[in-house]
Amino acid sequence: MTKEKERTYKGIASFDSGKGNTMEITFPKVRPALKFTANLRRLDNYKGEFGFDWMRDDYQTICKDYEKLKKEYTPTKIHDKDYFVTWLSMFPLQENVKLKLEVEILEGEAIDVDIIKLPSKDGIRFEPEQIKVNEAESKQIKIICNSPLSSDVMIDLLDKNDEKVGAINVVKNDEVLSLLINIVLVSESRHIEKLKELFGNRINSLEEFLQKRSFNQAFIKPVLTNNLNNAPIISLDDFDEDDYSGTNLSKKGKDRIIKRFEDNINFEKGISVFLIAKNHERNQAGDSRVIPLDWSYVFMYVNAGNISDFTHEIGHALGLTHSFIEDKKYDRTESKVNKVKSYKEQLKKQEEYLNKKLSEEGRKTVNNNIRILTKNIKILEDNFSIGDNNPYKFTQSKTDNFMDYYNDAKSFYKWQWNVMFKEVKKYYSN
Numbered sequence: 001m002t003k004e005k006e007r008t009y010k011g012i013a014s015f016d017s018g019k020g021n022t023m024e025i026t027f028p029k030v031r032p033a034l035k036f037t038a039n040l041r042r043l044d045n046y047k048g049e050f051g052f053d054w055m056r057d058d059y060q061t062i063c064k065d066y067e068k069l070k071k072e073y074t075p076t077k078i079h080d081k082d083y084f085v086t087w088l089s090m091f092p093l094q095e096n097v098k099l100k101l102e103v104e105i106l107e108g109e110a111i112d113v114d115i116i117k118l119p120s121k122d123g124i125r126f127e128p129e130q131i132k133v134n135e136a137e138s139k140q141i142k143i144i145c146n147s148p149l150s151s152d153v154m155i156d157l158l159d160k161n162d163e164k165v166g167a168i169n170v171v172k173n174d175e176v177l178s179l180l181i182n183i184v185l186v187s188e189s190r191h192i193e194k195l196k197e198l199f200g201n202r203i204n205s206l207e208e209f210l211q212k213r214s215f216n217q218a219f220i221k222p223v224l225t226n227n228l229n230n231a232p233i234i235s236l237d238d239f240d241e242d243d244y245s246g247t248n249l250s251k252k253g254k255d256r257i258i259k260r261f262e263d264n265i266n267f268e269k270g271i272s273v274f275l276i277a278k279n280h281e282r283n284q285a286g287d288s289r290v291i292p293l294d295w296s297y298v299f300m301y302v303n304a305g306n307i308s309d310f311t312h313e314i315g316h317a318l319g320l321t322h323s324f325i326e327d328k329k330y331d332r333t334e335s336k337v338n339k340v341k342s343y344k345e346q347l348k349k350q351e352e353y354l355n356k357k358l359s360e361e362g363r364k365t366v367n368n369n370i371r372i373l374t375k376n377i378k379i380l381e382d383n384f385s386i387g388d389n390n391p392y393k394f395t396q397s398k399t400d401n402f403m404d405y406y407n408d409a410k411s412f413y414k415w416q417w418n419v420m421f422k423e424v425k426k427y428y429s430n
Contacts, residue, residue, distance in 0.1 A: 051089030180270025
């Protein structure tokens, strides 16, 4: 049997008529059933207006623990092919949440009757509600959340026969946390106005950027408590050589700034951002810490070039490490685990000593030992917590993540949304 123009099959049928007759018959070609998968993806002009995280194609080569990473994206099978479900975070009634569809044809050919259905569920709906497969990649899909979600919602994308061809996870959004951001100017008196000028454009647009293009992805609403005109000032006029490393602030200098802040200003809530009239010694835009967990200070230097640098450093204060591979400082290694175990055994013995008759000096020594051991245990366990909360590392500058370097930063990962939300709720929220 041979193909003819891909539309019909031609064959020879023999009939036992006694005369050796044959007849040529043309059979209609049966169209194989269409098999495909559909994924919702960001538009090319996405700027961080909502949270969107998915399993990128290049993660297999740039992620340190790709097999473990798969579990974050609700792995499943569609038509015997691995499928990973996208995560979307958006506010209730948020406008202009628009995505596009990407379709992969696995078998067959789409015709006009083949469609993708985007059903409504739990207050989430799509416009349009269905779209032709062969037109899918030329259309935008609008997502509307009519009411707050008290739990994550997975919505299946369906074909014309109501068979699953894709899915999307929409994140619980019934709670939004405020985060106060306090601006503090740090400069010699003669450079205050220049400092305001250098940071002016970024500070004027900072609140909008933090609220609508970065921390909104984690349901965090940063609010600036002040501006450049009424921000408190920490003077560097009396700082000496020990406070500098060359022309840059030393660790001692930064510690002195914090002490002066705590003694004389000390906002009650939120994260305080120090705008420093100096460059960073390694030309970094800023710095902050992830340890201690309730660290609430960010240093921004005059060489900070992008407004996203503020998001990066505030992200550190909210518990995020860099997204790329560095040292193993936060790894839960066997030696560190054993060290914690040893500290806890020593602590138990020291606490038992307090029940014995001790001299005043002896009791003082034991209490000091307890303080040191407790501090050491907390430092290690906080480091474990940071490592556990930042489980995946990617090749530097290969992502658009805010915690990467040298990139067009515009997004956080879904596990980063969770970490920052919990940190704000525990340490910084009103």
